[in-house]
Amino acid sequence: xxxxLSTKVSTLMRYSSPQNVTRMLSQxxxxxxxxxxxxxxxxxxxxxxxxxxxxxxxxxxxLPGGGxxxxxxxxxxxxxxxxxxxxxxxxVQIDQKSESDEDLEYAITSIRRNGVGIKGNIETxxxxxxxxxxxxxxxxxLDLFVNVLHAKSHPGLKTRxxxxxxxxxxxxxxxxxxxxxxxxxxxxxxxxxxxxxxNSERVARYAFEFARRNGRKKVTTVHKANIMKLxxxxxxxxxxxxxxxxxxxxxxDMIIDNTCMQLVSNPHQFDVINTxxxxxxxxxxxxxxxxxxxxxxxxxxxxxxxxxFEPGTRNTGTAIAGKNIANPIAMLQASVDMxxxxxxxxxxxxxxxxxxKTINEDRIHTPDLGGQSTxxxxxxxxxxxxxxxxxxxxx
Amino acid sequence: MxxxxxxxxxxxxxxxxxFFLFQVAQNLPATCAAxxxxxxxxxxxSSIQAEVSKPEGRTTCTLIPGDGVGPELVHxxxxxxxxxxxxxxxxxFFFSEVNPTLSATLEQVTNxxxxxxxxxxxxxxxxxxxxxxxxxxxxMKLRRTLDLYANVVHVKSLPGVKSRHQNIDTIIIREMTxxxxxxxxxxxxxxxxxxLKIVTRxxxxxxxxxxFDYATKNGRKKVTAVHKANIMKLxxxxxxKSCQDIAKLYPKIExxxxxxxxxxMQMVSSPHQFDVMVLxxxYGNIxxxxxxxxxxxxxxxxxxxxxxxxxxxxxxARHTFAQAVGKNVANPTAMLLCAAKMLNHVxxxxxxxxxxxxxxxxxxxxxxxxxxxGGQATTxxxxxxxxxxxx
Numbered sequence: 001x002x003x004x005l006s007t008k009v010s011t012l013m014r015y016s017s018p019q020n021v022t023r024m025l026s027q028x029x030x031x032x033x034x035x036x037x038x039x040x041x042x043x044x045x046x047x048x049x050x051x052x053x054x055x056x057x058x059x060x061x062x063l064p065g066g067g068x069x070x071x072x073x074x075x076x077x078x079x080x081x082x083x084x085x086x087x088x089x090x091x092v093q094i095d096q097k098s099e100s101d102e103d104l105e106y107a108i109t110s111i112r113r114n115g116v117g118i119k120g121n122i123e124t125x126x127x128x129x130x131x132x133x134x135x136x137x138x139x140x141x142l143d144l145f146v147n148v149l150h151a152k153s154h155p156g157l158k159t160r161x162x163x164x165x166x167x168x169x170x171x172x173x174x175x176x177x178x179x180x181x182x183x184x185x186x187x188x189x190x191x192x193x194x195x196x197x198x199n200s201e202r203v204a205r206y207a208f209e210f211a212r213r214n215g216r217k218k219v220t221t222v223h224k225a226n227i228m229k230l231x232x233x234x235x236x237x238x239x240x241x242x243x244x245x246x247x248x249x250x251x252x253d254m255i256i257d258n259t260c261m262q263l264v265s266n267p268h269q270f271d272v273i274n275t276x277x278x279x280x281x282x283x284x285x286x287x288x289x290x291x292x293x294x295x296x297x298x299x300x301x302x303x304x305x306x307x308x309f310e311p312g313t314r315n316t317g318t319a320i321a322g323k324n325i326a327n328p329i330a331m332l333q334a335s336v337d338m339x340x341x342x343x344x345x346x347x348x349x350x351x352x353x354x355x356x357k358t359i360n361e362d363r364i365h366t367p368d369l370g371g372q373s374t375x376x377x378x379x380x381x382x383x384x385x386x387x388x389x390x391x392x393x394x395x
Numbered sequence: 396m397x398x399x400x401x402x403x404x405x406x407x408x409x410x411x412x413x414f415f416l417f418q419v420a421q422n423l424p425a426t427c428a429a430x431x432x433x434x435x436x437x438x439x440x441s442s443i444q445a446e447v448s449k450p451e452g453r454t455t456c457t458l459i460p461g462d463g464v465g466p467e468l469v470h471x472x473x474x475x476x477x478x479x480x481x482x483x484x485x486x487x488f489f490f491s492e493v494n495p496t497l498s499a500t501l502e503q504v505t506n507x508x509x510x511x512x513x514x515x516x517x518x519x520x521x522x523x524x525x526x527x528x529x530x531x532x533x534x535m536k537l538r539r540t541l542d543l544y545a546n547v548v549h550v551k552s553l554p555g556v557k558s559r560h561q562n563i564d565t566i567i568i569r570e571m572t573x574x575x576x577x578x579x580x581x582x583x584x585x586x587x588x589x590x591l592k593i594v595t596r597x598x599x600x601x602x603x604x605x606x607f608d609y610a611t612k613n614g615r616k617k618v619t620a621v622h623k624a625n626i627m628k629l630x631x632x633x634x635x636k637s638c639q640d641i642a643k644l645y646p647k648i649e650x651x652x653x654x655x656x657x658x659x660m661q662m663v664s665s666p667h668q669f670d671v672m673v674l675x676x677x678y679g680n681i682x683x684x685x686x687x688x689x690x691x692x693x694x695x696x697x698x699x700x701x702x703x704x705x706x707x708x709x710x711x712a713r714h715t716f717a718q719a720v721g722k723n724v725a726n727p728t729a730m731l732l733c734a735a736k737m738l739n740h741v742x743x744x745x746x747x748x749x750x751x752x753x754x755x756x757x758x759x760x761x762x763x764x765x766x767x768x769g770g771q772a773t774t775x776x777x778x779x780x781x782x783x784x785x786x
Binding site for chain 1: 647
């Protein structure tokens with residue numbers, strides 16, 4: 001009892017006397033807090049560099065990432081070859097085990113130069129607090145403030161719900177992913193959630209603008225403002241203000257826990273969902289799970305100048321890597337999104353049609369969709385359709 | 396004592412160490428076979444998009460035969476395409492400045508190129524005078540309208556072509572929309588003519604980025620910016636500064652700069668030091684011709700001009716060779732190389748490589764050569780030789 005008390009007092013003492021604190025910081029070679037402050041979280045101002053587009057051909061940075069990433073990227077290239085897509089890839093490998101950020105920095109520079117990237121999920125091998133999460137680092141450095149996921153049911157799949165068609169617009173650079181965590185007192189860890197008016201407005205504006213341009217009727221802002229009255233409150237308030245500028249679009253808000261319940265019980269009430277970072281991650285995983293799983297949907301990350309395309313739910317799939325059973329659709333769908341972004345609509349449509357026919361007409365499904373086919377079966381079937389349409393197309 | 400021990404240990408360790416080294420040496424070729432076999436100065440890395448791609452759709456390409464021997468050379472390309480069964484349809488336009496009455500309008504030509512995205516073009520003659528006081532040549536107008544800002548000339552020694560230097564492999568990238576070619580000239584006082592050279596940051600950065608992107612895409616290691624910033628401190632200074640700025644974005648590519656007069660000397664004395672070169676308009680024109688001369692003349696070097704949206708493939712050195720019209724002696728190699736490049740650009744690698752292979756084979760064989768390479772063969776004979784060597 002007395003011993004416990006004395007340790008408690010000494011802990012308190014340590015924090016009350018300033019010399020001790022400085023000594024502690026210098027002892028504990030790179031303390032997480034130091035690293036965080038050397039790498040402060042702030043909106044990165046990025047300037048535009050013209051896209052790498054010459055003679056109608058684009059160069060795109062390809063980050064295969066870990067797990068099933070490299071296999072999937074090969075399928076993308078194979079499919080592009082048969083579709084005659086005028087896109088070249090600059091492949092940048094990121095060493096997952098490395099503790100330095102050199103590869104990551106090069107990848108970011110490469111995306112800056114090319115303007116567009118396609119990526120698998122990159123594992124952050126090191127668990128050391130100072131090492132930036134590769135995925136988050138990439139998004140923050142390029143200021144990719146919004147993530148868009150289109151969850152659309154495939155009619156050829158047996159799923160819990162049918163005819164779902166929801167867009168999830170998610171803040172991508174701040175909120176809970178601010179990566180500002182510290183242990184103020186031993187045993188007490190604080191993680192900061194940062195919400196800024198500027199970023200909230202950018203995301204909300206994207207959601208509303210997106211709804212308007214795509215003929216969507218309703219935007220639902222998902223939040224937890226009843227508990228986090230200031231931070232989520234700000235996000236909600238900004239959305240409400242913006243909603244006034246878009247009178248033709250209905251705006252509603254919903255608390256995250258309720259949203260999850262509604263999503264699984266009655267998902268058809270949603271049209272466009274506008275939400276903060278962590279909630280967006282949860283909501284998109286829930287909805288993807290409802291209509292076919294991680295292997296089907298693609299996500300798009302947009303900033304003011306750059307765009308990065310990736311599979312929608314960010315799983316590495318390390319467990320099924322190299323087994324030829326991973327579903328290639330998510331990555332192919334990401335490549336279709338990329339082609340649409342680049343303006344190669346003919347090729348995008350060609351590949352998209354081939355994917356749809358494969359899933360819904362031929363019903364060639366990988367095990368994650370309850371099928372028996374391998375990844376290569378799926379890709380070959382897609383290529384078969386591409387060869388048919390390539391005969392008719394003049395590119 | 397201590398020393399002795401140490402040597403003892405070394406003695407024990409040595410065989411293990413040597414064995415290890417042997418292992419490493421054995422493993423090396425297997426692990427890095429692909430990157431090691433390919434030299435720095437070689438053609439683009441064979442990507443996954445090689446050979447097998449043989450799509451069945453057809454592609455349309457705008458065709459401008461040009462002046463001088465242009466029509467003969469283009470005919471040769473068409474013959475080869477026909478024989479190889481290349482799925483490309485041509486959309487020909489007679490386009491000429493020296494023959495304005497027969498020429499198609501600029502609008503027709505640009506519309507066609509914009510629509511097709513690719514064009515094969517011979518050389519257009521640019522007379523030194525103009526009857527109507529027009530300062531821009533037709534070539535310049537075409538470039539301006541289509542914004543063809545980057546001219547790429549791949550100067551590469553051909554097999555079996557004797558020249559002063561062997562194994563040259565340099566890419567010369569030239570800005571083509573500003574600089575000395577502004578067509579802004581006036582006589583301010585009688586007897587004093589001013590010609591304006593325009594350099595802008597945007598366009599300089601754009602061409603620099605093009606050069607670095609080209610180097611990245613083709614696995615090149617070095618970019619050399621050529622300038623005359625010691626004399627034109629502001630104009631060429633801006634060009635150089637822009638190149639330096641862009642170079643920072645490419646940490647894996649070496650960047651160096653060179654003054655244009657020194658560069659021409661280096662080019663003729665030791666051309667192997669150059670990998671990718673980026674130049675403003677006039678210097679680019681001079682260097683292009685100089686380098687073409689080094690590897691066999693105007694008849695053997697292909698090039699291309701890029702805008703963001705389209706590409707015009709044209710010979711690297713601009714000579715109409717008007718004195719040989721109708722004589723059946725011109726060398727179609729340059730035009731055929733352009734055509735091969737064009738095929739690669741539109742994902743027809745299968746045919747592109749086939750054509751390229753046939754050209755190399757004929758030149759290497761050395762039996763069929765046109766006059767400019769010291770042979771006696773006619774254009775037709777050379778064309779047939781190519782056709783016979785198509786795989």
